[in-house]
Amino acid sequence: xxxxxxxxxxxxxxxxxxxxxxxxxAGEHKSKNKLKSTQVNYVVNPRKLKFLxxxxxxxxKHQLIREAKEKxxxxxxxxxxxxxxxxxxxxxxxKRGQPVMKNQIEFLLKKxxxxxxx
Numbered sequence: 001x002x003x004x005x006x007x008x009x010x011x012x013x014x015x016x017x018x019x020x021x022x023x024x025x026a027g028e029h030k031s032k033n034k035l036k037s038t039q040v041n042y043v044v045n046p047r048k049l050k051f052l053x054x055x056x057x058x059x060x061k062h063q064l065i066r067e068a069k070e071k072x073x074x075x076x077x078x079x080x081x082x083x084x085x086x087x088x089x090x091x092x093x094x095k096r097g098q099p100v101m102k103n104q105i106e107f108l109l110k111k112x113x114x115x116x117x118x
Contacts, residue, residue, distance in 0.1 A: 089103045 086107065090107060092100045092103055094100060
């Protein structure tokens, strides 16, 4: 079995620097138990708080920008797919190479109805 090298560093150590250098196993055991029960409470400096709130505002702004770009991209994709579908229908030909009039008339009818509704 491989033995792992244990670190002698802890957040709050109760033993002196001499014990830390010696690597007192009893001291290490105490510090491990101490670390498990230690809770850290953070106090934020007012200047840092202002920075953090500004950072949050910037992140929210970036999020809104990302959402707007995503919406714009979806709109462009939708328009592109509609254009491809329309061109596919309008470019259909009969056996003799003439355009299919049914598709042409439907397209013109939809165009007129959309103009009237606006």
